[in-house]
Amino acid sequence: PFPAAPPGPASAARLHDALFYDFDIDAARAGAHRLFRILDEHLWFAEQEGRQWICSAAHPTIADIACFPYIMLSEEGGISRQDYPAIRRWCDRVKRIKGFIVMSGVFPAGPARAAA
Secondary structure (H helix, E strand, O other): OOOOOOOOHHHHHHHHHHHOOOOOHHHHHHHHHHHHHHHHHHHHHHHHOOOOOOOOOOOOOHHHHHHHHHHHOHHHHOOOOOOOHHHHHHHHHHHOOOOOOOOOOOOOOOOOOOOO
């Protein structure tokens, strides 16, 4: 059998806090914030060009679906999304995808707001 891949930093922080896994929590949180800054910047620039998704201008892709739960549940690992406004807007867009089903720890999207 193949060894399991180590979890990403956001998952490691959540596993540490929620399930008491033995990870270097400071390194995990710092790594998650580095990744969140990169994604937030990527999404901000995409928004400036009229794109709303991680890899596509017109529609969500597997990249959006794969990243969403890790980002949404990051606060369970002590990783706030407060400093990442483009990520927060993207999360709301994902929650508005037709057929989106709310999961434990993820609340429905609030009312849509007009862009400022």
